[in-house]
Amino acid sequence: MPFVLAGHAAGQLPTGRFLDYSGQVNGENQPHNKLLVSIAGMMGVAVDRYGYTGHGTGPLPGLLG
Numbered sequence: 001m002p003f004v005l006a007g008h009a010a011g012q013l014p015t016g017r018f019l020d021y022s023g024q025v026n027g028e029n030q031p032h033n034k035l036l037v038s039i040a041g042m043m044g045v046a047v048d049r050y051g052y053t054g055h056g057t058g059p060l061p062g063l064l065g
Contacts, residue, residue, distance in 0.1 A: 001032065014064075036050045
């Protein structure tokens with residue numbers, strides 16, 4: 001599922017990029033719960049997992065500058 005993030009999150013999120021996370025973990029796509037963990041971190045909420053964690057935990061690698 002494609003997601004669009006608009007804005008720069010007070011300078012934490014570099015803009016003007018297209019990131020493709022398909023096929024990056026053992027040939028599978030990155031789960032969207034990692035995106036939600038990344039967004040929570042940008043808002044100052046310290047979490048390392050969200051929802052179903054069977055496909056991994058933590059933020060999306062390379063999302064934040």
